[in-house]
Amino acid sequence: MIRLSSSFVRTLREDPADAEVASHKLLVRAGYIRRSAAGVYTWLPLGLKVLRKVEQIVREEQDAIGAQEMLFSALQPKEPYDATGRWTEYGPTMFRLKDRREDDYLLAPTHEEMFTLAVKDLYSSYKDLPAMLYQIQTKFRDEARPRAGLLRTREFVMKDAYSFDVDDAGLDVSYDKQRVAYQRTFERLGLPTVICQADAGAMGGSRSEEFLHPTPVGEDTFVVSDGGYAANVEAVTTVAPPALDEAAIAALPAMHVEDTPGASTIAKLTDFSNEAFPGRGPIAESGEWTRYEMLKHLVYLLTHPDGTTEPLVIALPGDREVDAKRLEAAVAPAVAAPFSDADFARTPVLKKGYIGPIGLGLESESQIRYLVDPRVVPGTAWVAGAGEKDKHVYDLVYGRDFTADGTIEAAEVRDGDPAPDGSGPLRMTRGMEMGHIFQLGRKYAEALGLNVLDENGKTAVVTMGSYGVGVTRAVAAIAELNHDEKGLVWPRALAPADVHIMATGKGAEVFEEAERIAAELEARGLEVLYDDRPKVSPGVKFKDAELLGMPTSVVVGRSLAEGKVEIRDRRSGEIREVSPAEVVDAVVAEVREG
Amino acid sequence: MIRLSSSFVRTLREDPADAEVASHKLLVRAGYIRRSAAGVYTWLPLGLKVLRKVEQIVREEQDAIGAQEMLFSALQPKEPYDATGRWTEYGPTMFRLKDRREDDYLLAPTHEEMFTLAVKDLYSSYKDLPAMLYQIQTKFRDEARPRAGLLRTREFVMKDAYSFDVDDAGLDVSYDKQRVAYQRTFERLGLPTVICQADAGAMGGSRSEEFLHPTPVGEDTFVVSDGGYAANVEAVTTVAPPALDEAAIAALPAMHVEDTPGASTIAKLTDFSNEAFPGRGPIAESGEWTRYEMLKHLVYLLTHPDGTTEPLVIALPGDREVDAKRLEAAVAPAVAAPFSDADFARTPVLKKGYIGPIGLGLESESQIRYLVDPRVVPGTAWVAGAGEKDKHVYDLVYGRDFTADGTIEAAEVRDGDPAPDGSGPLRMTRGMEMGHIFQLGRKYAEALGLNVLDENGKTAVVTMGSYGVGVTRAVAAIAELNHDEKGLVWPRALAPADVHIMATGKGAEVFEEAERIAAELEARGLEVLYDDRPKVSPGVKFKDAELLGMPTSVVVGRSLAEGKVEIRDRRSGEIREVSPAEVVDAVVAEVREG
Structure with missing residues (x-):
């Protein structure tokens, strides 16, 4: 039994100054957590109970698919992370340190390397596989912008699981098992999620999906279509127009250079084109020019x-901006920064403001990498810089007048863009990443030498999957989703206690009766929080009960003299009176029925 | 049910090359743990189960005395540890790191500061106290010599509890509660412990006791007497001879300087004295000189x-060496290093080999700190260097001819030395520190401003206690205590499974029957490990069962045809045959009766 009179809990009436989102405000005000440094939190007793319940649900669903729990250290030597390149690739988000012998260590942000080495240590044959291993462990990431309380922290609890299979078909089976386990996990946590195609980013690999919980406080933007498509913005592939064949391309007007005085921006170039060459643009009836055709470099x-x-030159239709996250994902593990004036000075072939495709490409004399938006397909005609001031080229046809080293998915995705699977227009939505499942493939196994002998006695590189759930973040998301203006409203499965008993009166008989009810409920197997504080007013006790958010509470107060106690439902606000003799059965029924 | 065919367990027949102690060898060989770096270990699935059971026992005994569980981060900012001085005092054993903003952080070796600040944050009145808080959390210490597998590691699980009281009497009550909880905890863990008086060392404070588990692999030396005295070597206080009064001192022979050519060591000086001044030594009948009187500086x-x-000069009877750990504890938080030749060169007043007490002391001209062994009491007569080559002073009487700045407990303790409480001669014993309880007093509360208003409305500084159990180390100690030459022999309460079922035969009926027994035992609430591996010989299965160490095993094999299965007791080696119909009840009875 948690007795409020002696519990390490204090409620606050004011929001903490640094809190922006409801979960952060309320978890601090209700005495569940405290900040100890930027992005680093302390779990007070009530908060720890919620954390452990979330962990246990995650654990049970992992166990249910045959995953085996183990536990790695947070402190890890550099060498395995060097072997996979992550020591370098992870950048400043990895906490690094040296021990007293000046050897390099890190605080693991995830444990792909260590799980891979553990399997290499114990297993050697295809008969040992498949294997699915996991841990629920404290992770460290030096986030540039820790935010929103528990939503993005630098030390947090994560469930990370890894699958090991001898072939791709096996990986698909393991992946699908985890996918189902995640659906069950988030359902039990009461967190609606959308499964989004995700860019695997720095992790490499093929299939990759994020479980995004739609919420306005989410920091991920994702897109959905009415037909069921869902993807992280980084993972959206552009629907390209049909390409023309060679004969059709040959029939297009030849390219020509025009004087375009002062047309130094896309907007000016569009206006200039409509003034100088009216009716010659591509819009069907009016012949108007739009920003689309003005190929932006x-x-x-x-x-x-x-x-x-x-250097890297990217070309995209003039009506689109580059999306920084899509660009980041497209070039990873490299990092792209805008060309500086000094860079331009060192690269005279790139004439700022008048760059066009001619003379670019790894196979051209300039040897400058040149990538185009997927909408730039053979037979599309564009207006672009001619490589010198106040001149542009018109009727520049891709596949005839210029080519590129490839395409790049860097242009922004917009509301109304078509879904790549033809399932309708896309809508932008905000969400929070609750889980992520990846097919890592053989990257880690190759780097660390994880091989097994296959059925034919030949060496096979093991193929892996990686599956993460942010446990700490789940607590925040649950609090975010389950609150009102008065406080937290925990789901029954996750509340620190099943029932909150309040003794709201001055007479000893009120406390005695409340104590009896609390003890009987505990004897019936319920977790009981009992507000036994003397000399605290009923108003304060009611407010605290609303802030703390147990799903059911019992008030033993003035009406006890009339043979009545109250049962309150935190979520609906419903209050009903029952006799002291009935209250235990009534509460047990309510808790058990859920 | 743990099925060995698919479990992430592999046994090794050979001891790992780096293992010296049995617990390390066997935990690795049986697939419970793996090393991931010096002093850093991975918990494989079976090991994690044992760790969690030990944690749970520790947790239950903390909960039983009303301690409340919470959880602090490992990553902590420097500032609170600066305020208490521990950022500096902890030395190289503290892992330190910088974040991406170059701010200083540490990986907490213990959390006194953070618990103090948490209580300061939530509490403000004497009515809030007493409070007892704890966590079971991963700690980091950059040990100079990690050793013996889990016995001394750099990342480990520890239970650390802290008590907060308004006065010393309250602290005594809290301390005694933890003392009892520790006795219960170690009893449930099956670890005999001796409660030793301990030096509080760098932690400061008054009462301080260690729970030492006597074992030859322990790295702590402690002393016990038949009369019940037990203390860490650092905590032993020397029994001093009685001092003489002034009149008696005045009657002693005057001091005199003698030529002592070549007597440059204690041994030579003793021999020289017996030759040059026979019969004038202090031994009652013979007048012999002993090394004892040759005061060593x-x-x-x-x-x-x-x-x-x-500089610090220490004087002690010539028959004693300095004990490095006692010296370390005596001078903490300062650190003592032997004076180097360069140091001597810079300090000409200290003539190496002929140092004596004359001219030493903070109040002398030299201003050199001078401390003596507690046996040097007023009226004791000594032989010591005269401060120049080949000369010594005889009949040098403490309290008449020289004094010191104080005493120091730095001399070695020996078998046979008297216990300070008069309970008989001391015996040296080796042990392993399993727990440590301290009265911290007001050091942390003062440094961090943890005050409450007392009954009279006045500000009172809170007094604290600190109570630690090494959970990781307990697993090692339990394995160390519970093994034989064949493998581990887990106590029932801590085994990863209650029973180990083996199917040792080729026929399908053997596996079917073993499966039925395993399933029924699981249905009866037992944790079952089932060796369902096909094509593994009975001999290998028996050896693995002995190595893995479940307390009870069931063999379903050849004798099944005769209507018999075997129940084996791992500890006694006893084997009995029962019918398949009886086996489930028999095993349940055995496990329940413990």
């Missing part, structure tokens, strides 16, 4: 993980 | 936490 400096750099 | 360079240094 942007230059970046790519820095590869090994430290080498190279 | 040793010089150290003390380095204080703030980086300042000073």
Whole structure:
């Protein structure tokens, strides 16, 4: 029994100054958590109870699919992370430290390397596989912008699971098991999620899906269509127009350079084109020019993980901006930064403001990498810089007048863009990443030498999957989803206690009766929080009960003299009176029926 | 049910090369743990189950005395540890790191500061106290010599509890509650412990006791007497001879300087004295000189936490060596290093080999700190260096001819030395520290401003206690105590499973019957480990069962045809045959009766 008179809980009437979102405000005000440093939190007793319940649900669903729990250290030596390249690739988000011998260590952000080595240590044959292993463990990531209380922290509890299979078909089976386990887990946690196609980013690999919980406080943007498509913005593939064949391309007007004085921006170039060449644009009846055809060229400096750099020119329709996260995902593990004036000065072939496709590409003399938006297909005609001031090229046809080194998914995705699977227009939605399942493939096994002998006695590289749930973040998301203006409203399965008993009166008989009810409910197997504080007013006790958020509460107060106690439902606000003789059965029924 | 065919367990027939103690060898060989770096271990599935059971026992005994569980982060900012001085005092054993903003952080070795700040945050009145809080959490210490597998690691699970009281009497009550909880905890863990008086060392404070588990692999030396005295070597206080009064001292022979050519060591000086002044030594009938009277002077360079240094001269009877750990504890938080030749060169007043007490002391001209062994009491007569080559002073009487700045407990303790409480001679014993309870007093509360208003409305500084159990180390100690030459022998309460079922035969009926027994035992609430591996010989299965160490095993094999299965007791080796119909009841009875 949790007795409020001696519990390490204090409620606050004011929101903490640094809190922006409801979960953060309420978890602090209700005495569940406290901040100890930027993005680092302390779990007070009530908060820890919620955390452990969330962990236990995650654990049970992992156990249910045959995953085996183990536990790795947070402190890990550099070497395995060097072997996979992650020591470098992870960048400043990885906490690094040296021990007293000046050896390099890290605080693991995830444990792919260590699980891979553990399986390499114990297993050697295809007969040992498949294997699914997991841990619920404290992770460390030096986030640039820890935010919103528990939503993005630098030390947090995560469930990370890894699957090991001898072939791709096996990986698909393991992946699907985890996918189902995640659906069950989030259902039990009461967190609606949308399964989004995700970019695997720095993790490499093929299938990759995020479980996003739609919420306005989410920091991920994702897109959905009415036909059921859902994807992380980084993972959306662009629907390209049909390409023309060679004969059709040959029939298009030849390209021509025009003087375009002062048309130094897309907007000006569009206006100029409509003034100088009215009726010659591509819009069917009016012949109008739009910003779309004005092919925009942007230059970046790519820095590869090994430290080498190279320029990258990206071309995209003039009505689109580059989306920084899509660009980041598209070039990973390299990092792209906008070309600086100094970079331009060092690269005279790139004439800022008048860059066009001619002379770009790894196979051109310039050897500058040149990538285009997927909408730039053979037979599409564009207006672009001619490489010198106040001149542009018109009727520049891709596949005839210029080519590129490839395409890049870097242009922004907009509301109304078509879903790549033809399931209708996309809508932008905000969400929070609750889980992520990846097919890592053989990247880690290859880097660390995890092989087994296959059925034919030949060496096979093991293929892996990686599956994460943010346990700490789930607590925040649950609090965010389950609150009102008065406080928290815990789901029954996750509340720190099943029932909150309040003695609201001055007479000893009120406390005695409340104590009896609390003890009987505990004897019946319920977790009981009992507000036994003397000299605290009923108003304060009611307010605290609403703030703390147990799903059911019992008030033993003035009406006890008339043979009545109250049962209150936190979520509906419903209050009903029962006799003291009935209250235990009534509460047990309510808790058990859920 | 744990099925060995698919469990992440592999046994090894050979001891790991780096293992010295049985617990380390067997926990690795049986697939409970793996090393991931020096002093850093991975818990494989079976090991994790044992760890969790030990944690749960520790938790239950904390809960039983009303301690409340919470959870602090491992990553902590420097500031609170600066305020208490521990950022500096903890030395290289504290893992330190910087975040991406170059701010200083540490991985907490213990959490006194954070618990103190948490109580300061929530509490403000004497009515809020007493409070007892704890966590079971991962700690980090960069040990200079991680050793013996889990016995001394750099990342480990620890239960650390802290008590908060308004006065010393309250602290005594809290301390005694933890003392009882520790006795119960170690009893449930099956670990005999001796409660030893301990030096509080760098933690400061008054009462301090260690729970030492006597074992030859322990790295702590402690002493016990037949009369019940037990203490850490660092905590033993020396029994001093009676001092003489002034009149008696005045009657002693005057001191005199003698030529002692070549007597540059204690041994030579003793021999020289017996030759040059036979019959004038203190031994009652023979007048023999012993090494005891040859007062040994040793010089150290003390380095204080703030980086300042000073020389320190220690004098002790010539038949004793300095005990490095006692010296370390005696000078903490300063650190003592032997005076180097360069140090001697810089300090000409200290003539190496001929140092004596004359001219030493903070109030002398030299201003050199001078401390003596507690046996050096007023009226004791000594032989010591005269401060120049080949000369010594005889009949040098403490309290008449020289004094010191104080005493120091740095001399070695020996078998046969008297216990300070008069309970008989001391015996040296080796043990392993399993728990430690301290009265911290007001050090942390003062440094961090943890005050409450007392009954009279006045500000009172809170007094604290600190109580730790090494959970990881307990697993090792339990394995160390519970093994034989064949493998581990887990106590029932801590085994990863209650029973180990083996199907040792080729026929399908053997596996079917074993499966039925396993399923029924699980249905009866037992944790079952089932060796369902096909094509593994009975011999290998028996050996693995002995290595893994479940307390009870069931063999379903050849004798099944005759209507018999075997129940084996791992500890006694006893084997009995029962019918398949009886086996479930028989095993349940055995497990329940414990």
